[in-house]
Amino acid sequence: MAExxxxxxxxxxxxxxxxxxxxxxxxxxxxxxxxxxxxxxxIVVTEPTRAAFNTIQSLPEGSLVLYYMECGVxxxxxxMGSMVASLKHIYAxxxxxxxxxxxxSVDHKLTFDRIFSLAGHPSARGYKYGxxxxxxxxxxxxxxxxxxxxxNFRSVYREDDFGTSIDQxxxxxxxxxxxxxxxxxxxxTAGGQSWVRAHWTVANKVPSIIxxxxxxxxxxxxxxxxxxxxxxxxSTRGAAEYEGLxxxxxxxxxxxxxxxxxxxxxxxxxxxxxxAFQMSKRRKK
Amino acid sequence: MPYxxxxxxLVGIWTTTILTMFFYSYVLYKESGLxxxxxxxxxxxxxxxxxxxxxxxxIQSCIRPIMAGAYGYILxxxxxxxxxxxFSPKYIWISRWPFAIVVGVGLGLEIRRALTSDVIANVRGxxxxxxxxxxxxxxxxxxxxxxxxxxxxxxxxxxxxIGPLKIPARLGRWFLLIMFGTYFGSMAIGRYSxxxxxxxxxxxxxxxxxx
Numbered sequence: 001m002a003e004x005x006x007x008x009x010x011x012x013x014x015x016x017x018x019x020x021x022x023x024x025x026x027x028x029x030x031x032x033x034x035x036x037x038x039x040x041x042x043i044v045v046t047e048p049t050r051a052a053f054n055t056i057q058s059l060p061e062g063s064l065v066l067y068y069m070e071c072g073v074x075x076x077x078x079x080m081g082s083m084v085a086s087l088k089h090i091y092a093x094x095x096x097x098x099x100x101x102x103x104x105s106v107d108h109k110l111t112f113d114r115i116f117s118l119a120g121h122p123s124a125r126g127y128k129y130g131x132x133x134x135x136x137x138x139x140x141x142x143x144x145x146x147x148x149x150x151x152n153f154r155s156v157y158r159e160d161d162f163g164t165s166i167d168q169x170x171x172x173x174x175x176x177x178x179x180x181x182x183x184x185x186x187x188x189t190a191g192g193q194s195w196v197r198a199h200w201t202v203a204n205k206v207p208s209i210i211x212x213x214x215x216x217x218x219x220x221x222x223x224x225x226x227x228x229x230x231x232x233x234x235s236t237r238g239a240a241e242y243e244g245l246x247x248x249x250x251x252x253x254x255x256x257x258x259x260x261x262x263x264x265x266x267x268x269x270x271x272x273x274x275x276a277f278q279m280s281k282r283r284k285k
Numbered sequence: 286m287p288y289x290x291x292x293x294x295l296v297g298i299w300t301t302t303i304l305t306m307f308f309y310s311y312v313l314y315k316e317s318g319l320x321x322x323x324x325x326x327x328x329x330x331x332x333x334x335x336x337x338x339x340x341x342x343x344i345q346s347c348i349r350p351i352m353a354g355a356y357g358y359i360l361x362x363x364x365x366x367x368x369x370x371x372f373s374p375k376y377i378w379i380s381r382w383p384f385a386i387v388v389g390v391g392l393g394l395e396i397r398r399a400l401t402s403d404v405i406a407n408v409r410g411x412x413x414x415x416x417x418x419x420x421x422x423x424x425x426x427x428x429x430x431x432x433x434x435x436x437x438x439x440x441x442x443x444x445x446x447i448g449p450l451k452i453p454a455r456l457g458r459w460f461l462l463i464m465f466g467t468y469f470g471s472m473a474i475g476r477y478s479x480x481x482x483x484x485x486x487x488x489x490x491x492x493x494x495x496x
Binding site for chain 2: 194
């Protein structure tokens with residue numbers, strides 16, 4: 001009994017037994033403080049983000065880009081930054097773009113309201129609907145639809161999201177397959193990345209840039225190394241790097257100091273917990 | 286952007302804030318009725334939105350073409366309706382036909398995708414592109430190649446990991462552990478981004494951050 005009490009008093013065991021809710025509260029506070037009292041930490045631009053920037057930068061004016069969004073409102077915190085920054089880059093380069101939503105993005109209209117409110121509506125940037133950009137909305141079918149889109153655009157979309165026939169849109173004149181597009185931008189939270197990779201980039205040699213959430217980093221990195229994407233934006237960090245390259249600080253840059261602080265605290269917690277675990281094991285022996 | 290004054294928007298942003306707090310009550314305190322109300326509201330509204338969107342998709346991609354004279358779509362429509370026979374114990378066998386088509390198409394695409402991009406392109410990228418533009422890139426590529434080979438050795442169960450296989454198998458395990466660590470790290474960053482977004486919105490709504 002005395003030994004048990006002694007063990008209970010052991011500092012290492014006590015560290016290991018801290019209620020997880022303490023950590024959650026600490027997360028809340030640590031993330032909130034840098035937002036209320038902002039400070040700036042340097043943001044290093046990684047190779048995939050720079051490659052993404054260079055790919056869009058190298059496109060000639062008027063090139064047609066497929067803006068493929070496969071994320072719902074749940075993907076906003078991680079992908080909104082890159083969605084907005086890339087659209088700003090498209091505007092700056094005067095590229096034409098076609099928006100499609102295949103996969104899980106049933107709430108695409110909410111997402112585009114938000115994107116346009118942050119990046120500016122195309123019409124406010126001198127874009128004419130039907131000629132410089134088009135919005136095709138949601139199509140079901142997931143990978144099948146994405147594969148069909150690469151072969152025959154009209155087999156998936158016969159009309160845009162407003163009910164206008166695809167053949168009445170000047171931007172879609174002589175455009176019907178993957179090779180008619182110069183680039184695919186894919187904003188995905190689930191499978192879209194692999195669909196674009198296989199059916200657009202590998203099969204049809206259309207360059208693609210992917211925006212991924214945290215869970216997709218390893219896959220995107222290996223795809224980038226293997227030349228299966230022309231760059232990618234990793235979550236808020238990738239978007240903040242891109243905003244830096246565009247010299248247009250946005251929502252992601254403002255949040256990076258909070259994220260960096262939280263990551264540092266997490267690393268310290270992981271080290272402390274592992275150290276405590278090893279020490280308590282040693283004591284028990 | 287100025288703080289909204291429109292009553293409808295105000296109700297919206299305050300409802301979002303309160304529901305977020307109810308949600309977080311689960312992890313910050315314990316499961317409660319408030320959490321469950323929010324959870325059910327979320328599920329119900331998601332299902333409602335999904336249903337409306339899917340009905341719109343069926344009308345756009347199937348009903349309208351039929352009305353316009355593309356009668357081939359009737360077959361697809363019928364196949365889609367047949368799926369609902371799963372709810373009838375007597376006719377459940379008919380529903381297997383449309384499902385067989387969906388699974389067949391999906392499998393065909395998946396095999397092609399897995400072979401072309403997941404296997405061939407990755408192998409080409411890993412093994413055949415080892416020499417990079419500078420020494421560091423070449424060294425990184427070498428590590429990737431060694432990592433792939435050692436991890437494959439670790440998953441070779443037909444031969445005991447002794448003799449020449451011992452060290453590669455152990456290295457493979459280390460590579461796996463490093464990969465899991467990377468996954469955990471990148472996942473944590475993603476989750477912090479989610480939390481940060483909500484905190485940011487809450488702080489804006491309660492006036493601690495400019496709207």
